[in-house]
Amino acid sequence: MSISALELTLPTAESVHLSDDALSVELSDGRTISAPLVWYPRLLHASARERGNWRLIGRGHGIHWKDLDEDISVEGLLAGRASGESQASFKKWLEARAARRAKPAVGRRRTSRTA
Numbered sequence: 001m002s003i004s005a006l007e008l009t010l011p012t013a014e015s016v017h018l019s020d021d022a023l024s025v026e027l028s029d030g031r032t033i034s035a036p037l038v039w040y041p042r043l044l045h046a047s048a049r050e051r052g053n054w055r056l057i058g059r060g061h062g063i064h065w066k067d068l069d070e071d072i073s074v075e076g077l078l079a080g081r082a083s084g085e086s087q088a089s090f091k092k093w094l095e096a097r098a099a100r101r102a103k104p105a106v107g108r109r110r111t112s113r114t115a
Contacts, residue, residue: 040082061073
């Protein structure tokens with residue numbers, strides 16, 4: 001008796017949609033898969049602009065958010081894997097993000113008006 005190996009071909013991502021609480025990805029095989037944003041803390045804490053700045057990577061096998069330094073694979077979504085980032089790493093990212101937002105923009109000068 002022989003057992004043949006099952007060859008799996010993973011679908012690729014074609015489109016990404018984010019709501020306030022979910023990540024939805026349209027796949028090349030016609031399915032749409034969704035995951036809660038609480039699985040991906042960087043996406044959960046992102047602004048709408050940051051969430052919208054994504055691109056497909058690896059010919060659609062993953063999604064990358066440059067502003068958030070976040071990558072999510074289609075394989076991980078299909079397997080139901082949440083972010084593997086540690087709490088310490090996420091805390092460090094949040095602190096760095098807060099520090100960047102607190103910095104005044106380069107090239108801007110504060111001026112005072114006199115009467």
